[in-house]
Amino acid sequence: IDELIERFRGEAAERFERIRRLAADDTLGDERYEEIREEAHKLKGAAGMLGFPEFKDRAAELEDLVKLGPDAAPALDSAVAKLSEHLP
Numbered sequence: 174i175d176e177l178i179e180r181f182r183g184e185a186a187e188r189f190e191r192i193r194r195l196a197a198d199d200t201l202g203d204e205r206y207e208e209i210r211e212e213a214h215k216l217k218g219a220a221g222m223l224g225f226p227e228f229k230d231r232a233a234e235l236e237d238l239v240k241l242g243p244d245a246a247p248a249l250d251s252a253v254a255k256l257s258e259h260l261p
Contacts, residue, residue, distance in 0.1 A: 186260065
């Protein structure tokens with residue numbers, strides 16, 4: 174299981190960096206919200222399976238937020254910051 178956790182940590186860092194880039198780049202248009210949602214969903218599932226409940230909860234919050242599409246923009250930076258605080 175230690176190997177799985179280490180692999181998850183590396184993948185989580187990469188997925189988080191992608192989320193951060195997408196969230197910061199408002200030139201990408203509305204499709205970026207779906208991409209962020211997909212990344213957050215993947216993080217949520219893996220974090221839940223491997224025992225990172227706080228990270229899973231923050232990923233779930235981000236996933237739910239970006240379902241709002243452009244209406245999520247005002248809260249997006251805060252949600253991404255909360256997720257980063259709980260990176261395993």
